[in-house]
Amino acid sequence: MSRDPARAATQFFGGRVCLDFANTMDWRMSDAPQELIPDYAAFLSWSKARRTLPAKAVAKLRIKGAGKPSATAAVMQEGYALRAEICRAAEALSRGHDVNLEPFNRRLAGLPAQPRLVRDGAGYAHDLPGLDLNEPLWPVLWSLTALLSSEDAARLGSCQGQGCGWFFVDESPNRSRVWCSSEVCGNREARAEGLCEAPIRAFALICRGCGRA
Numbered sequence: 001m002s003r004d005p006a007r008a009a010t011q012f013f014g015g016r017v018c019l020d021f022a023n024t025m026d027w028r029m030s031d032a033p034q035e036l037i038p039d040y041a042a043f044l045s046w047s048k049a050r051r052t053l054p055a056k057a058v059a060k061l062r063i064k065g066a067g068k069p070s071a072t073a074a075v076m077q078e079g080y081a082l083r084a085e086i087c088r089a090a091e092a093l094s095r096g097h098d099v100n101l102e103p104f105n106r107r108l109a110g111l112p113a114q115p116r117l118v119r120d121g122a123g124y125a126h127d128l129p130g131l132d133l134n135e136p137l138w139p140v141l142w143s144l145t146a147l148l149s150s151e152d153a154a155r156l157g158s159c160q161g162q163g164c165g166w167f168f169v170d171e172s173p174n175r176s177r178v179w180c181s182s183e184v185c186g187n188r189e190a191r192a193e194g195l196c197e198a199p200i201r202a203f204a205l206i207c208r209g210c211g212r213a
Helices: 016-020 040-050 056-068 069-094 101-108 133-150 149-154 182-193 193-208
Strands: 117-120 123-126 156-158 166-170
Touching: 016 069, 016 133, 040 056, 040 069, 040 133, 056 133, 056 182, 069 101, 069 133, 069 156, 069 166, 101 133, 101 166, 123 182, 149 156
Parallel strands: none
Antiparallel strands: 117 123, 156 166
């Protein structure tokens, strides 16, 4: 992750929506974790950047939430609770342990059916209408169910950069990925070990890992 919170909020190294959402707590393993979605407006911006909501839904939700501070605060509390649950599940998976499914099944029981997909700019998104302030949370849960019910669950890892801890699906051929990004934490760790070795180490990490920036 980047030390710049604005940049970090648009760095999606997890490979899956639910993991990128978990990674919105920056510097998770440090003494000073940094919140990347401090309010509902920031959450909507993140959702738009990650393409979990169509642009039209984001615009409607901004208007809908503008005059409802208590309601948007409640959504954020639910979001932070969900994020903590995803982090615990990801930690368990990365260590080969079972996941406690109860909190996720409880949340899924109240979700609507997953909608169709629509074209959204240069990509695609769920066809959500922007009528319910909770909508930004739904694609996160849908992504989590896809992750847990696939072979990806056995490929979870977390960045070994000091203080980072961002989660990712390790898609490298030999499952040797150690950084959220070889160009961010990989280079930072290499510089910490010795400036003269940094270019060589960074190149080696890119070749050895999945090569994601």
